[in-house]
Amino acid sequence: MQYRCPKCQSAKILPVANGDTAAVRPVVPKSLVILIPALFILLLLVVISVALWLFSNGAGQTLQIATVVAFLICVVAGILFWRDLPDFKISMQSFMNANKHWKCRECNHEWHIQ
Numbered sequence: 001m002q003y004r005c006p007k008c009q010s011a012k013i014l015p016v017a018n019g020d021t022a023a024v025r026p027v028v029p030k031s032l033v034i035l036i037p038a039l040f041i042l043l044l045l046v047v048i049s050v051a052l053w054l055f056s057n058g059a060g061q062t063l064q065i066a067t068v069v070a071f072l073i074c075v076v077a078g079i080l081f082w083r084d085l086p087d088f089k090i091s092m093q094s095f096m097n098a099n100k101h102w103k104c105r106e107c108n109h110e111w112h113i114q
């Protein structure tokens with residue numbers, strides 16, 4: 001099993017979804033589904049807080065509480081994701097092994113694995 005393009009040896013390959021491989025999508029843990037938007041919200045709140053500190057009298061109390069809450073959600077989701085990670089890896093590996101149809105993002109070469 002190789003995870004590289006057979007033509008240009010690039011590692012930037014994509015699984016091509018077709019009828020028979022759609023059933024074996026990797027199971028994405030719920031913690032990751034929470035973690036990613038939580039990180040974006042936290043980043044946004046931090047940027048707003050910093051901007052307010054720079055250009056006005058500082059972040060309001062509501063914003064500070066929201067930032068702390070977002071941070072705590074990130075920490076909790078991060079810990080949960082850390083625990084889900086081994087299962088996620090196994091799920092991802094079996095998906096990689098089961099997928100037969102790949103496409104290269106570098107040279108657009110498509111190929112099938114027997």
Ligand SMILES: [Zn+2]
Pocket residue numbers: 005006007008009010104105106107108109
């Ligand atoms: Zn390629």
